[in-house]
Amino acid sequence: MEGTVWNLNIGDDVFDFLPPVNEFLFESSVDGPLPSNDVSDETTSPTQHPERPRRKKRTNTLQVQLLSLHEDKAELERQLMELERRREGRLQTLSASALKWEQLARGQLHLKLKALRENEHLRATIHEQSTLQRELAEIVLKKPRLMMMKMEDDQWRVLKLSGHGEKRLNAIHAIADRQFESIDSEMLRLGLVDTTDDVWHVRTATSHDGIIYGEGMRCTLLLDASLDAVLDAAWKTLLDVHVQPQTSTVVGAFKSYSIDADTLYVRTTFRSPDGHVKAEMSMIMKKQVVGDDGRATRVVFRTVLDDEAHPFEAESYVSDQYGWMHMESESSDGTAVRYKSYIRSNLMDTKREDVDELVDLASALHLDGGYGLTRTTTTKDDPAGAMRHIFDAAFRAFEAPFLRYLTQSKTST
16 A cells, blocks of 8 residues: 655745744743743632732831830839939938938928929919909809809918808918928028027018018027927917916907817907007917927917908907927937027008007007006107017017926926
């Protein structure tokens, strides 16, 4: 059987209608798989999911801030502990005198910061009150009363007592506490902090507005006396000198109100026999233990200038004075007490027309022999000089009843 014979002698131009051969296909079949391209990706089997691009990891800003704050807190606590450790070490090396001054300095800084806060509060209150005042014409009648009730909360700062029970009680304590806070500052000013000298100093002066005032300070060491006995004697003497006139020619009335075991409110009224001049006083007295060791006690007194519950008469002379007593045990057995005291009193307004009658009344209240002082030519022609003499004598006369009460307290214990 004859086979078919193919004629392979074909010209090159026979397959010109076909596209040219891609030699890369032959090379890839030998070397490896075809490279992937867009067409092959589109024809990929559905079961093969394309790889998604990774998202950028987000940073939790809040957590980073909290972590930073915790680190700052830990660092500040570490610094605080280090400062406290250094301070404790420094305090252990201080002498008793240096430690006292360090405590005084810290106390004065505290009072300064407190005063700054109070001033800021007062400025805000004044601004608020000014705003309310401008709106009074546009608000109902009850609104001014609400404003006044709010203003009454700070009336104690100008030595005014409210007629409302709770506000009145708070004002009494606030006035007394402010006097306690001022003692250290005044002892620094007067040079009484570390003094061991026996001091007895009285002076009078005239303020820029014509008010004659007197100041007195005392420092002494009381031997063979306990702190309790000195406190008891000082409290009784302070009460007596303000309610007991030196002569029987003065018509007077006295009333005391016990606020608590350590606080007393005293109201006195004195009138000259002819009834032309009247002197009134409302005074707060308070005692307080100083420190945790109980080695010191203090007494303050302050008169108020306005009292809604017991108003002063318009023509009365209203007492304006304040003072304090500091008593501190200076012996290990408690038989020696350092006594320091200070008083400031506005004595007389030289612009008053009844200064002569006022001098007569003050003389009868504070001097043995009463009116005899003002009957001399010198004092009659110089009422201001007479008031200075009366204050000097009254301050020095305090010591006699004080020592008498102290002797009674020592014998009764």
